[in-house]
Amino acid sequence: MSVERVDVAVVGAGAMGAATAWHLARAGRDVEVFEQFEPGHVRGASHGASRNFNVAYTEPEYLAWLRDAEVLWRELEAEADRPLLTTTVVVTHGPGVDHAATAAAISAAGLAAEVLDRHEAASRWPGLRFDGPVLHNPRAGRLDADASVAAFLSGAARAGARTRWNSAVTDIEVHGDDDVRFTATDAAGSRRVHARRLVCTAGAWTAKTLAGVRGATLPALRVTQEQPAHFRPLDAAASWPGFNHHPSADDAATAGFAAVVYGMQTPGQGLKAGWHAAGPEVDPDRRSFVPDPALTAALVRYASEWLPGVDATDVSEITCTYTSTVDARFVLERFGPVVVGAGFSGHGFKFTPVVGRTLAALAAA
Structure with missing residues (x-):
């Protein structure tokens, strides 16, 4: 089996994975995104043309994130040259x-x-x-959810990130603080990937993707x-x-x-x-x-x-x-070389660029 090396592997090309790749690539990181399905698929949570950018929160931390998110959405709009x-x-x-x-x-x-x-x-x-x-x-x-995900991925690609579509990730193994390995399988076959960091933004597949990964203890999803x-x-x-x-x-x-x-x-x-x-x-x-x-x-x-x-x-x-999650709080954690972003459904999309920034910072550390 062939071996590939990358600095940061992002598993899942939905909103959060795309935003994470955008931040990492623009910071000069070597990033590869692995998505098990085709572009624009409707099996997960990031598809569709509409999400509310709702600011009706009482928690100061969410409100601070919303202020930052608005700025970052406008930055992405300007970069993509389209309304989002x-x-x-x-x-x-x-x-x-x-x-x-x-x-x-x-x-x-x-x-x-x-x-x-x-x-x-x-x-x-x-x-x-x-x-x-x-x-x-x-x-x-x-x-516009569909356009936003596409804009993040396009911006990441312009900064050097690569996206592997129809590429399923399995057999994740932690070999050290800066060494995580997994198998990526697509139509061309399987290859082993060695990364310094792996960011899991697999949505509904998070628990399945990380099952058995040493040290990755998740709350109930x-x-x-x-x-x-x-x-x-x-x-x-x-x-x-x-x-x-x-x-x-x-x-x-x-x-x-x-x-x-x-x-x-x-x-x-x-x-x-x-x-x-x-x-x-x-x-x-x-x-x-x-x-x-x-x-x-x-x-x-x-x-x-x-x-x-x-x-x-x-x-x-x-x-x-x-x-x-049980309390609707987001999972934003790092377990050794594995970073996890999960539990965003129902109110997470508006925070996407801030979540991506947070996960990118965890991966860059």
Whole structure:
């Protein structure tokens, strides 16, 4: 078996792996990205054309990351010469969130926030129904996920990084603090790769990829199949904010929700809406790609009750994976020569360039 040597190997060419490679390559590192599937595949969590750049956090560390992320997204846009982050506004409503406290935390972090009453919100965004106060974040918006991943990888390539598509990584072995070895297999056969660092950003395949790797102790990672959908807007020219709707078990109007609801406009596809982390647990190699009919029915019912600006009967479903930790905190760790980034699903995409920076710093140390 042939042997190849590289300074840093990145396993997984989704958003976080692509951003890590971008940072490393621009810093002059020798980087090779290994992706087990083809470009633009839909088996994981990074595909699609829309993600909310939502700033409705109360934790200072997340808010600081958001400030940095906005700067880095604009830097990537300028480098790629294409729009990636569109300022659309994001609104947060529902009884499951303290709007005033969240607005205060966001404002203290130097980001824009205001609380509107439901009448003012309804006059601005008639496609949504509100029954209480609404947190308005005017600097928030929508990210183009597919274009962002492509931009990171293209930028990394211009700086010298290489991406190996349809190249599966197995048999990872740690041989020292600066020595990790693995087998990469593609259509041309298998070869052994020796690297100083390996960064695992394999999403739903993280636990499988690192199984048996000495010293790599991960928290529990739950992989689920999620199923957002696009609804046809009644007014094709209408402009929509991104939104998050937080239910409460004590509120009769929302107690029956399957989970928090999120949504945003996806140009050319309609209004995207979905349950946050409500799907069934799956094996990423054996999932059905078939939406759960009960969750679909509940989402259609939600649209009919809370999204007056769409035709709730005109729905197009999609599926993806979430990989989540118990407390929704990200895994950003180094175990000897192995760096791990995992557990981003549901709220990680907006932080992608900062996560990539963090993982690159761990790999460079």
